[in-house]
Amino acid sequence: MDDLVRAVEATVFAAEEPLTAEAISAHLGGAEVKAALAELAETYAGRGVQLVERAKRWHFQTAPDLAHLLRREQQQLRRLSRAATEVLAIVAYHEPVSRAEIESIRGVQTAKGTLDVLLEAGWVRIVGRREVPGRPVIYATTPAFLTHFGLESRRDLPGIDELRAAGLLDPVEDALADALATIGAEAEEPDTALASDDESA
Amino acid sequence: MDDLVRAVEATVFAAEEPLTAEAISAHLGGAEVKAALAELAETYAGRGVQLVERAKRWHFQTAPDLAHLLRREQQQLRRLSRAATEVLAIVAYHEPVSRAEIESIRGVQTAKGTLDVLLEAGWVRIVGRREVPGRPVIYATTPAFLTHFGLESRRDLPGIDELRAAGLLDPVEDALADALATIGAEAEEPDTALASDDESA
Amino acid sequence: MNELLDSPALTLPDDDWTGPAGAAGEDAALYLELDGWEGPLDLLLDLARRQKVDLRRISILGLVDQYLTYIDRAEALRLELAADYLVMAAWLAYLKSALLLPRDEQVDPSPEELALRLQLRLQRLAAMRDAAARLLARDRLGRDVFVRGAPEGLRIDKQHIWQCDWFALVQAYGQVKARTQPVVHMVRDRLVMTLDSALARVAAMLGVSLDWMEIRDFLPPHADPRLKRSALASSFVAALELARLGKAELAQDEPFGPLRLRGLKP
Numbered sequence A, B: 001m002d003d004l005v006r007a008v009e010a011t012v013f014a015a016e017e018p019l020t021a022e023a024i025s026a027h028l029g030g031a032e033v034k035a036a037l038a039e040l041a042e043t044y045a046g047r048g049v050q051l052v053e054r055a056k057r058w059h060f061q062t063a064p065d066l067a068h069l070l071r072r073e074q075q076q077l078r079r080l081s082r083a084a085t086e087v088l089a090i091v092a093y094h095e096p097v098s099r100a101e102i103e104s105i106r107g108v109q110t111a112k113g114t115l116d117v118l119l120e121a122g123w124v125r126i127v128g129r130r131e132v133p134g135r136p137v138i139y140a141t142t143p144a145f146l147t148h149f150g151l152e153s154r155r156d157l158p159g160i161d162e163l164r165a166a167g168l169l170d171p172v173e174d175a176l177a178d179a180l181a182t183i184g185a186e187a188e189e190p191d192t193a194l195a196s197d198d199e200s201a
Numbered sequence C: 001m002n003e004l005l006d007s008p009a010l011t012l013p014d015d016d017w018t019g020p021a022g023a024a025g026e027d028a029a030l031y032l033e034l035d036g037w038e039g040p041l042d043l044l045l046d047l048a049r050r051q052k053v054d055l056r057r058i059s060i061l062g063l064v065d066q067y068l069t070y071i072d073r074a075e076a077l078r079l080e081l082a083a084d085y086l087v088m089a090a091w092l093a094y095l096k097s098a099l100l101l102p103r104d105e106q107v108d109p110s111p112e113e114l115a116l117r118l119q120l121r122l123q124r125l126a127a128m129r130d131a132a133a134r135l136l137a138r139d140r141l142g143r144d145v146f147v148r149g150a151p152e153g154l155r156i157d158k159q160h161i162w163q164c165d166w167f168a169l170v171q172a173y174g175q176v177k178a179r180t181q182p183v184v185h186m187v188r189d190r191l192v193m194t195l196d197s198a199l200a201r202v203a204a205m206l207g208v209s210l211d212w213m214e215i216r217d218f219l220p221p222h223a224d225p226r227l228k229r230s231a232l233a234s235s236f237v238a239a240l241e242l243a244r245l246g247k248a249e250l251a252q253d254e255p256f257g258p259l260r261l262r263g264l265k266p
Helices: A003-014 A021-027 A034-044 A064-073 A082-094 A099-106 A112-121 A143-148 A160-165 A172-186 A190-194 B003-014 B021-027 B034-044 B064-069 B082-094 B099-106 B112-121 B143-148 B160-165 B173-186 B190-195 C028-036 C040-050 C060-076 C083-100 C111-136 C166-180 C195-206 C225-244
Strands: A049-054 A057-062 A124-129 A137-141 B049-054 B057-062 B071-079 B124-129 B137-141 C155-163 C248-252 C259-263
Touching: A003 A021, A003 A034, A003 A057, A003 B049, A003 B057, A003 B064, A021 A034, A034 A049, A049 A143, A049 B003, A057 A064, A057 A143, A057 B003, A064 B003, A082 A099, A082 A112, A082 A137, A082 C111, A099 A137, A099 C111, A112 A124, A160 C111, A172 C111, B003 B021, B003 B034, B003 B057, B021 B034, B034 B049, B057 B064, B064 B071, B082 B099, B082 B112, B082 B137, B082 C166, B099 B137, B099 C166, B112 B124, B112 C155, B160 C166, C040 C060, C040 C083, C040 C111, C060 C083, C060 C111, C083 C111, C195 C225, C195 C259, C225 C248, C225 C259
Parallel strands: B071 C155
Antiparallel strands: A049 A057, A124 A137, B049 B057, B124 B137, C248 C259
C-alpha cells in the first residue's frame, strides 16, 4: 500500500471530526491527497466501515446495512418534534430562507424554540440578512446537517430535482401567476373553469 | 467480504473502548468471532490503520510508524517580550538570582509566565534554592543561552561602564521626568540657581 | 413528478409522527384532538389527504365542506377553537359562496384564483412534509451509521521558537539599570562672579560716568565664556539692586534690546 494512502487513512481515521481534503493535505505537509482519498473510498467500499464524503469533508463510518447490529448500544438521538422536522426540511430545500418564508409555507407561526433546536443541533445557522424592509435574518443548513443525514451535498436531498421541476420550491405567487396564465389560455372552455374541481398547472 | 467479518469490523470500529472477543460475540448474537478477528487483523496488516489485540481486547489504532501524524509540532517564531528580555538580562548579569531579587532589580513585579517563557526557551534553568527563609528557587542561564547569543562565557557581557559609554545607561523617560521635576523645585531658590548650573546624571 | 405527488408519497411514516388523522372518525374524541393540528392549513391538508386523491385533483368545494362541518361540530361541542381556525372557516365560507355564484357577478380576485392559491399552498406544505419524512428516513449518523468510537484525535502542538538578540538583551539591562538607579545631581565646580563682587564692580563703574552705558560694557573683559554668562547674570541683578536703591536707572527700548544703565546723582 502506498505510503501516502496509508498516511491519509491514518489521518482521517484518527481525526475527531470530518476533514476536508485541504485540511488532510495541510496535515500531511501539503501532499496532494484527492487520488489517495478516492483509492481509499474504493478500498473500503463493501466493507463494514466506509470512507464517505459529506459537504466536502471526509470521514469513516459504519456501513448503513449494519445499523441493526450497532443501534442498540448507542444512545438514542433526541427526537425532533414534527414542527422542527418540517422547518428543517423547509430550510434545507429552500435555503436561504427567512422565518416569514418558513411560516408562509407552514401556515402557522413558528415558535422561537423550534429554530433554536435546529441551531443548537448545529444543522442550521444564520447566514445573513435579506436586503428587504426589516432586514430579516436568513437561515441555511450546515455541513453538519449534510453529514448527519448522509448527504454528499444539497443536490442529494431526496426528491429535490422532482420538487424543483414540479415548481413546488417556487413561491405560491409565482406558481399562481403561471397557473392563471394557463387557465387564461383555456378560458375558451367556460365549463372547465367553472367546475368545482379545480386544477392547477 | 464475509458479513460476519464486516459486522465485527463495524462493531470494533464504533466501540468506545477495546472489546474482548467475548463481548464482540455477545454483541453479535453469540457468533464465533475469533476467525473473523484474525482475518481482519490480517486484512489491515501493513495499512495505515491496524486491528490489534492488547490484553485480550481488540481495537483499531494508527500504524505505529505513522504515530507522528497524530502529534504534529508546528514551530512558530516569536519575539521575546520586553519584560522577558529584561528578566533574562538580569539573570545573565546577576546569576544565580531568585525571583524576588529579579523583581527588586527591575523595580516591578514579574509575572510567573515571564520566567516560564525563558525556561521554555531553554535559556534559563533552576539551579537550586537559596538557603534563606522561604528557600526561594534560584535561576541561572544555560549553555544554550550562551550559544544563542554567541557568547563564549558570561564574562563576554559588556560591563556597566561599557554600557554607559555606549549610551545604554541614558535615562529612560520616567527618570528624565523625575530629574526635570527636581530642577523645577530648586528653581524657587534664586540664589542657588544663580550660583550653579544643575545637571542630572 | 407523478410519483412524488401521488397520494402514497403523501402518507407519512407512522414512526416519525402521527397526526390526529390517525384517530379519524366521527366521534367527539376527534374534536378533542384539535390541538394536535398545527393550525388550519395543517387540518386542511389532513382532510385533503383523506380524499385519497392527488392534491392537484382535489375538490376544493368538498374540502371546504369538510372543514366547515368540522368546525361546526367542534362549536356544537362547545370546544374552544383558536381564532385562526374561525378566521379560516369564515374565509372558506366566503370562498364557497363565491365559487357557487354565477361567473359574471364575481369580483377580483376571482374565487378560482383564491381556490387555486389554497391548493398551491397545500401542495407545498405536503411536499415539505414528504421531504421531511424522507430526510428522517435516511441513514442518520448516530442512529444508523456510526463514526469511530474512540478516535485518537489529531493534535497540533505549537512550539515557540523564541527570538532575542544580543543587542536587545544588553539594551534591556541598560534600561533596567537606568530606570532603577537613583537620580544623582552633580554640581560642577566652575568660575562664577558672585552678586557681591558684581555689585561692587557696577557701583564703582557708575561712579565714573553719568552717560548711558550698555550693561555688557560693565562685564570684566575675561575670555572665558562661562564666566561671562555668570557675570552677565550677576551684573544684571546688581543693576536691579542699584536701581532699587535709587543709585542708577535702567532703560530698554524694546524687548530683548540692549539694556542700558546710568548712574544717578544722589
